[in-house]
Structure formats: structure tokens, C-alpha cells
Amino acid sequence: MSWTQQQVHPLAEQTRLICRYHRLSTRFELIAEHALAASAGPGSNFNEHNLGYPPMGVWSELILRQPLYYWPRTIPFNIAQRDYRLHIWPLLMWRSRVICAQSGKVVIIECLDERKRRSIIRWCYFGIMNLLRIVS
Structure with missing residues (x-):
């Protein structure tokens, strides 16, 4: 079982943001990966097809x-x-x-979708258990 959750988000054309969260230590990390302009060729920019592995020159x-x-x-x-x-x-x-400070727009809506889903499931579980406890 992995204690670290990680998700990758495109931030700009040549930049992507990696969000990591370690559940036991509650450590949150943000890592920005930048592609060099010299290596900008076909497939070198960050898009949805190559988010898993960084291209050369990053x-x-x-x-x-x-x-x-x-x-x-x-x-x-x-x-x-x-x-x-x-x-x-x-x-x-x-x-x-993540919100841009100059424009006030939300750049990344949810950094860790998996963590949010687990929190919602946990709330539903506790709500149902408490409802059953009250009813019985």
C-alpha cells in the first residue's frame, strides 16, 4: 500500500505541476516541471498524452x-x-x-481528486452509520 498520493496537472504550455501528499506525515509537495525551449519539438510539450513520463530536456x-x-x-x-x-x-x-493571484481564476480545480473522493465516501459512510444508530 502506497502512503503517497500523486497527481500531475498541466499548468502552462511548457510547465506541469506535480502534487504529492503523504498521508502519514501529512506532507504536501508541489513540484513544477519545465520543458526547455530548445527541446520544444513534436511531443516535447506537456499534454494529456505524456503526463506520466517527462520528455527529454526537462x-x-x-x-x-x-x-x-x-x-x-x-x-x-x-x-x-x-x-x-x-x-x-x-x-x-x-x-x-490552485488560484492565479493576478487574475483570481482557478487554475487547478482539485489537486488530488482521489483524496477528495475518499473524503466524500468517508462522510457518506459516517452519515449512514449515525443514521442507522439513531433509527435502531
């Missing part, structure tokens, strides 16, 4: 590595001279999204 940048300790956070960060804000609600109802 360099990574660790943006954030921070334990969350189950508390909501708003964390500002910068990628390629653009400011972004990461909003995380890691309590029972997980939510994490």
Missing part, C-alpha cells in the same frame, strides 16, 4: 514541501514570475486548488 523545481498537520492553509508560491495561491482544506472534507 528540469524540476521544488515549489513547496510542507506538513499540513490537518489544518486549513493558504500558501502563496511563484512559478515563472507568476504568483499563485494554494488553498488546502485537509480536514475531513479534503479540498485543494
Whole structure:
């Protein structure tokens, strides 16, 4: 069983954002991968077909590595001279999204979809169990 959840999101034409979350330590990591302009050829840009493996000529940048300790956070960060804000609600109802600071638009709606699904399932399970407990 893997304790780390990871998801990859395209951020710009030559940049993608890797979100990692370690469940035991509550450590959240953001890694930006940039493709070099010299290697920009067919198949070198980040799209939905090659999100799993980075192409040649890619360099990574660790943006954030921070334990969350189950508390909501708003964390500002910068990628390629653009400011972004990461909003995380890691309590029972997980939510994490990236917002552009200049325009206020949501760039990434949900950083870890799997984590959000598990939180919703957990809420439904506890709700049904409590309802059954009250009814019986």
C-alpha cells in the first residue's frame, strides 16, 4: 500500500505541476516541471498524452514541501514570475486548488481528486452509520 498520493496537472504550455501528499506525515509537495525551449519539438510539450513520463530536456523545481498537520492553509508560491495561491482544506472534507493571484481564476480545480473522493465516501459512510444508530 502506497502512503503517497500523486497527481500531475498541466499548468502552462511548457510547465506541469506535480502534487504529492503523504498521508502519514501529512506532507504536501508541489513540484513544477519545465520543458526547455530548445527541446520544444513534436511531443516535447506537456499534454494529456505524456503526463506520466517527462520528455527529454526537462528540469524540476521544488515549489513547496510542507506538513499540513490537518489544518486549513493558504500558501502563496511563484512559478515563472507568476504568483499563485494554494488553498488546502485537509480536514475531513479534503479540498485543494490552485488560484492565479493576478487574475483570481482557478487554475487547478482539485489537486488530488482521489483524496477528495475518499473524503466524500468517508462522510457518506459516517452519515449512514449515525443514521442507522439513531433509527435502531
